[in-house]
Amino acid sequence: MPHYWIPNSSPTIKKQLADALGINDVSELFSDVPKELIVNRELDIGLGRSLSELEVKRYFKRLMSKNKVFNDPPPFTGGGICAHYVPAVVGSIISRNEFYTAYTPYQPEVSQGILQALFEYESLIAELYGVDVVNASMYNGSTAAAEALRMAVRVNKRKKVLIPSNVNPEVYEVINTWFLGTGVTINRVGYDRLTGCVDINELEVKLKGGDVSSVYVETPNYFGCIEVYLKELVELTHKYDALVVVNALPISLGVLEAPGVLGADIVVGDAQSLGLGMNFGGPSAGILGISDERMINQLPGRLIGATLDVNGRLAYTMILQAREQHIRRERATSNITTNSSLMAIASAVYLSLLGSEGIKELGESILLRTYYAIRKLSSINGVEVPVFPDGKHFREVTVAFKVESYDELHRGLLKRGILGGKYVGREFPELGEACIMCFTELHSKSDIDVLTSSIEGLLGGS
Amino acid sequence: MWRQANWDEELLFKLSMYGKPTFYFGGNEFAEVVGDVEDLLPKKVVRSKPPQIPNLSEVEVVRHFIRLSQMGYGVDLGPVPLGSCTMKYNPKLLEELAGNEGLRDLHPYQDESTVQGVLEVMYLLQKWLAELVGMDECCLQPPAGASGEFAGALMIKKYHLDRGEVFRDELLVPDNAHGSNPASAAMAGFKVIKIPTSESGEVDIDALRSVLSSRTAGIMLTNPNTLGIFESRIGEIADEVHRAGGLLYYDGANLNGILGVVRPGDMGFDIVHLNIHKTFGAPHGGGGPGAGVICAKGELVDYLPIPTVGFDGVKYFLNYGKKKSIGRVSQFYGNIIPLVKAFLYMLTLGPNVREVAEVAVLNTNYFIKLISGVRGISIPYGKGKFRKHEVVLSFEDLLRDTGVNAEDIAKALIDRGVYAPTIYFPLIVNEAHMVEFTESESRENIEMYAELYRSIVEDAYKDPAKLKKCPENTSVGRLDLGLANHPLTRTPTFKFLSRLGRKSMIR
Structure with missing residues (x-):
């Protein structure tokens, strides 16, 4: 059936082209396919027929009306992804057809815009994380972390990876999957119950065990605690010739020290907080960088660099492609091909819009909101916050409740139009009925006050 | 004559000499209650030196990136016939609907009762894709094709491990396969065994037979293959590999040529990955984000990544119940925005998706007809066979005759206002151009493109030095x-x- 997305689907054109090929019917083009394999029934796809644009729109909007979007107040849910504001400029730029309908810039001379934008992304993120080199993006923070740890194994050929138990459990699961069948073992390291940070003493014991390729750390970690002793952790790990992979929250880096400055060898992150939206979990973009350029040949993924053209003009192109799958095949540093370029460009737009001043102000205002929320929530009877008394928090906070089940409280909040925390009692039973809450620039003072009074009301049984 | 914009645009870092008022998020009434940063954090964790990012006003940022956008090229400007990339038109309806704030503002950990709409979309998409490729179930989690491939390779790995067949450590990959196939196989810890292509342009079955053994874990195949040729002996291949105890993995990068006409499941494949940003109307974004749905049939379904979306007759839910699953291959549930676009694409076309394949294949063969006989160009392998989604040209003769190579031809094409095909791939064809028009190019454009080739080749024979200077009409000239x-x-x-x-x- 002809369709306006398919120019040559008009029966007349099809006939003309078939005539030119000397065939009677288009089906003859599939004559090399064994007959019994040709689909001979109508496939059960869509609503059983083609739909017009207006029909699709109506059907889709009806479906979308079954979602509840929390704008007022915005979600208080943490767990690695939080609600952040997306400036109008970001959407406007990445809706440019030249950007979003382009392919990977294989022909650099005609793709300078995307290449320059990605070069700027790499440079901006390198600046933010305090490292030499950043690639043109991974899929998201979880796969960036997995790629980084696999890279560390390639760099030092060791077979053990240490992962603290205070990291995002989903990211841990992804890392675990990515090491399936490689012969690399993952050992866990506990956390300090007072600070929420990695237990340095236990880490040293595990490092002494030998053959450790790298240590993976998140800051702020899953509990929302800043790894205050990151520098000490790095020094200790380097003593055992292992590498440190730090997953840092990009939006925190206007106020928190850059991981590269603290000695991280490989830095990773999820760019979601940099104006990408939550998108029900994806797409995002994964940040991956190295503090020492000498590791560059082990770096996975696309890398954009500057060069000159025949006329001596500054220009940009993909570099060091010999690391990649389309050339190196089974010996490539990674299989990654398509990455998350458009989202990387979105985060570059976001960072340009904020500037060094804006990113600092924003970081500070998130920090202050976090502490305001801690102060408010801690005044409620039956609420334990912070769960880690000596912890330093940014954006996310672990909150425990003296209740039978957090779920009931959560549903109570939901009835009031409030999306509460991410329950973590199953993964971390030692924390009791606890959840992770998140406070960002989207939350006004009154939003946090409403959350507090609602929890108070629900706990008071009213 | 076409000329690309050239703005001589400075790098962001050199854009502004003076600090401008930057974007701000509004009222900060918290400091008076909780104090300042110094009161809250120890000095050692506070940033010592601010990141060197210029402080620009909104209009400066917008102009900078719009100027950059104009020095680019996408499907909305003209043909991008990159072989195996399936650069089809991205319908604007998909962009409008999937770009709405209602999706953007959904938190992945929202209660299931509050996301029934998006879960229903995901459930239906899983179902439609499974039907389309002849599989029992699909998982939407892999964020790109290569990630789907990796998931598939891990499923093969775990399947054999669970059966105690630790010795199955070899994955067979044809020599014309996409580079991500051997790379994914190696990442999953397999030894890659290369299978040669016969003169017919298909898998050399004798060579395949000779490497099958108790070490065979499976084979990764794309059909039609990267030469655009349908592996007509796929039934035999499937039987042989299965008999040896191996599994069949289908690389969905080339699905566009058989969409709705032949199903990988019916061909004997056990696992299939799909490229949502190639076949299903979602844009490529200049290099992503895409989505790489992974599907399986029979007992392999239990090995799919988690979660998938289930339906209990009343409500949709995230299903973590697959006991043998390889686990999570990425965080959350997949790249939802491109996935929603694929849903809308299939909702629009319905069973009519077959038209996509028919016209895509018709376009390829019409182009072959137009280009055949042009001096200096040959079409190696499978003489006279109809191609499917793409065709691979060789400029080997032209290079020998004139010194002009495949890259020079590509640069001459972009100099004339179209995008170039994939070049130097597959590796088994010398001086290759891999051309895929998809169903989106009109008859006029295909004729125009063939004519460009014809005139460029003519130039090559007349004045090869001229072609070495291309491109001259793009924002910059050839790069060092x-x-x-x-x-x-x-x-x-x-x-x-x-x-x-x-x-x-x-x-």
């Missing part, structure tokens, strides 16, 4: 790739710019 890649001059970020010498400072 030696300089770009040399350890002493490579410039991966802004801070290394001085390595390019004084020249880079002058525009």
